[in-house]
Amino acid sequence: MQEEPVDRAATLAEIAQEAGVSAPTVSKVLNGRADVAPATRERVEDLLHRYGYRRRRGNRQTSPLLELVFHELESAWAVEVIRGVENAVRDEGLSIVLSESAERHGPGQSWVDGVLARRPTGVVLVLSDLDRSLREQLARRDIPFVVLDPAGDPGQEVPAVGTTNWDGGLAATRHLLDLGHRRIGLLGGPARMMCSRARADGYRAALDMAGIPYDPRLVREGDFHHESGRLLGLELLRLPERPTAVFAGNDLQALGLYEAARELGLRIPEDLSVVGFDDLPLARWVGPPLTTVRQPLTEMAETATRLVIDLARGVRPGTLRVDLATSLVVRSSTAAPRAQPAA
Amino acid sequence: MQEEPVDRAATLAEIAQEAGVSAPTVSKVLNGRADVAPATRERVEDLLHRYGYRRRRGNRQTSPLLELVFHELESAWAVEVIRGVENAVRDEGLSIVLSESAERHGPGQSWVDGVLARRPTGVVLVLSDLDRSLREQLARRDIPFVVLDPAGDPGQEVPAVGTTNWDGGLAATRHLLDLGHRRIGLLGGPARMMCSRARADGYRAALDMAGIPYDPRLVREGDFHHESGRLLGLELLRLPERPTAVFAGNDLQALGLYEAARELGLRIPEDLSVVGFDDLPLARWVGPPLTTVRQPLTEMAETATRLVIDLARGVRPGTLRVDLATSLVVRSSTAAPRAQPAA
Structure with missing residues (x-):
């Protein structure tokens, strides 16, 4: 992947000449000093690289x-x-x-x-x-x-x-299926993020393996923050046929869903089961303590x-x-x- | 406060000689390089200081x-x-x-x-x-x-x-007094920390100004963590005459107290009022949302x-x-x- 270094040693002075800078400037770049213009630094770094200056690991000048x-x-x-x-x-x-x-x-x-x-x-x-x-x-x-x-x-x-986001989504949804839920909502994270996609796919796989058709009306895409959990939670809980359980994309969205449930007078877990994802410390501290997928x-x-x-x-x-x-x-x-x- | 620098300029070489090191070592110390033994660095720094090297601010060699x-x-x-x-x-x-x-x-x-x-x-x-x-x-x-x-x-x-920790403790306790509480507990932070002491003193001052005697049986010293809130909360709530309200030293202890109340079947705020301190984001997310003293x-x-x-x-x-x-x-x-x- 890396361009081969030129097979001879160059002195600092030679590199300085080729870069059109002074030798102390080259020395500054080597020593990682901050007072060098980015363009100059890049030119010098490139030459140092070509002349193999910085090839030996361990000898590389790094900060701790x-x-x-x-x-x-x-x-x-x-x-x-x-x-x-x-x-x-x-x-x-x-x-x-x-x-x-x-x-x-x-x-x-x-x-x-x-x-x-x-x-x-x-x-x-x-x-x-x-x-x-x-x-x-x-x-x-x-x-x-x-x-x-x-x-x-x-x-x-x-x-x-x-x-293992996919496995986590699968485990969360299976847990709800095992409890007897059939109308299970998904309050997922942003679709552009791989972790959200994997969790959502795990949810879908669990439904599929249980023979339950995927119902897009029960699925929302949030942004992993508390407020989207509340707003999209209100949407899900106001459906004519609301879900009896929701897998939230993360713990913060799950807590937003808690708030939505409180606003609508629904009790957790009597009226609504909730599973989160992350297992932040606060998952243990909320009322009721949150069932969640622990991400280490x-x-x-x-x-x-x-x-x-x-x-x-x-x-x-x-x-x-x-x-x-x-x-x-x-x-x-x-x-x-x-x-x-x-x- | 600072020792006066010697009133003449010294060269790096002179400083090196006096410190018993090489001039490049002095230069390394000046440039903040990591590869200098702490004792050597200190000796050189002291000499640089004496000779006034590092006196001019702005010229001081600092990292961003x-x-x-x-x-x-x-x-x-x-x-x-x-x-x-x-x-x-x-x-x-x-x-x-x-x-x-x-x-x-x-x-x-x-x-x-x-x-x-x-x-x-x-x-x-x-x-x-x-x-x-x-x-x-x-x-x-x-x-x-x-x-x-x-x-x-x-x-x-x-x-x-x-x-303003003292003012916060005062405001929290006055709020509880204004609601009509008379048996108000304090689940404070560590006494060795100034902030805990000031909050506790504010609590005491509010009681005093309301003509309510300070009752040490209603006071506990925690460590600002959730678990101490739960354990000391259980102690307070199991008293023969338990407090009807508690000012917790911070939000985490308040949430520990929430859990203690749940364990004993006490409802918040019906059976117990709770005030926290900090106003962390999670104070809004717990059930019920926590009344607390906001620390910016x-x-x-x-x-x-x-x-x-x-x-x-x-x-x-x-x-x-x-x-x-x-x-x-x-x-x-x-x-x-x-x-x-x-x-």
């Missing part, structure tokens, strides 16, 4: 920093992820640099310029896509990265840690961080894609439907 | 990094704080370095060594105490710091951003970050201690006590 990038920090599960990264970096003597790429779905050029200046050991991207050009810039500088729970399809060559966020973040540290050391893992298992946690928000559910 | 240190990342409010810091650094082109000082109540020497090597623009400490020696090391290197919501008494000379965590974190950036620029604010106002948010967990509360 691990970059952690969130698409958005609003989400309640950010802390679970940060804790996992913190667990993994603690013994390695690395510190976490945290950033947010809120505006778009992935971080942009100004973020990459900052990373190149900082020369971190590696990058963990949470639910963020790096476009191809940015990805290549990191690769050219030997900065490894791993995507945690990818929102899009990162491709086979991108190291990624996820969870902290362990996933630890795994992603260890993977990126391995890659930084030149250790090539057997597989670049790891999915950790989900598990169903049954609490008090699910029960058998009443004999004659209200229409 | 803002250090954010949590005592512990478990707490659900960490995200609110991180968002505030992120808001404040975004336009400044700074990145956040996140660390946790979980073991002790404040970060130790190895953390300071890392900070000195990174040479950040400034440090925001969340609920962490820096001991005197560490504080002096930061001051000697001109690295400004601000304490957010100090757990101990940071002293007049320490820049700090807090909230995101704004506090923004203020602390802006203060530290000002200090880094040599701007001396009029006051080093800022408290942002709390406000009572009334939701559905509080109501008048029943005419004849169960004994």
Whole structure:
């Protein structure tokens, strides 16, 4: 994938001459100093790369920093992820640099310029896509990265840690079927995100295997936030034939559904069973405690961080894609439907 | 406060000789490189300081990094704080370095060594105490710091951003008194933390002004976590004469109290009124939505970050201690006590 380095050593002075800059500027780029213009840095980095300066791992000039990038920090599960990264970096003597790429779905050029200046050991991207050009810039500088729970399809060559979303959707829906529910709604996450799609497909597969036809009237697409859970929950619960149970795309949407049920005077689980996804700490604390699919966020973040540290050391893992298992946690928000559910 | 620098310029070579190291080593220290032994760095830094090298602000060699240190990342409010810091650094082109000082109540020497090597623009400490020696090391290197919501008494000379905890405790308790409650419990936070003490004193002052004697049997000291809310909540609710209302030290303890009430078959607010403190997002999502004292965590974190950036620029604010106002948010967990509360 990488262009072959020219097979001879060049001095800093030669590289400086070819780049049209001073030798101290080349030295600054080598030392990862911030006070170099991005275009200059890129030109010098390219020459350093061509002349094989930065080829030997271990000799590479890196900072003891691990970059952690969130698409958005609003989400309640950010802390679970940060804790996992913190667990993994603690013994390695690395510190976490945290950033947010809120505006778009992935971080942009100004973020990459900052990373190149900082020369971190590696990058963990949470639910963020790096476009191809940015990805290549990191690769050219030997900065490894791993995507945690990818929102899009990162491709086979991108190291990624996820969870078994499809199995989780299947387990959640089967649990409701086993309790006797037949009219089961889905309050899913955004369809553009792979994790939402996989959960929805698991839901569909469970219905299918139970011989229950998929009914699009019982399905809504939310945005993983509390408010969409409430609004779309109200839609589902106001249907002439409302569902007796709903699989929510995540815990926050499940809590929005709780609120919708309260507004309509429906009791959980007597009038409505609810299953979430994530198992955030708050799932245990709400009333009634939420039955949910546990996604091991902290362990996933630890795994992603260890993977990126391995890659930084030149250790090539057997597989670049790891999915950790989900598990169903049954609490008090699910029960058998009443004999004659209200229409 | 600072030792006067010697009034003449010294060359790097002279400093190197005096420190017993090579000139490139002095240069590394000046450039904030990581590959210098802490003891050597300290010796060189001291000499640089004596010879006035690092006196001119603006010329100081700093990284565009803002250090954010949590005592512990478990707490659900960490995200609110991180968002505030992120808001404040975004336009400044700074990145956040996140660390946790979980073991002790404040970060130790190895953390300071890392900070000195990174040479950040400034440090925001969340609920962490820096001991005197560490504080002096930061001051000697001109690295400004601000304490957010100090757990101990940071002293007049320490820049700090807090909230009006006493006023919040007063407002919470007055709200319960206004509803007609007379047997009001306190499920407070750790007494060693200033914020807990101030909230408890506000509770006491409100009772006092209403002519109700302070009853230590109705008071418990928790640790700000859900589980202590549940366990101490069970103690309070099992008293022969149980309180008809409880002011919980924070939202998580309030939710623990919710669970204790559920276990004992007590309804909120019919049988028990509950007031929290913090106004985390989840306070809106629980059932019933929690009446709580809003602490503007995101704004506090923004203020602390802006203060530290000002200090880094040599701007001396009029006051080093800022408290942002709390406000009572009334939701559905509080109501008048029943005419004849169960004994």
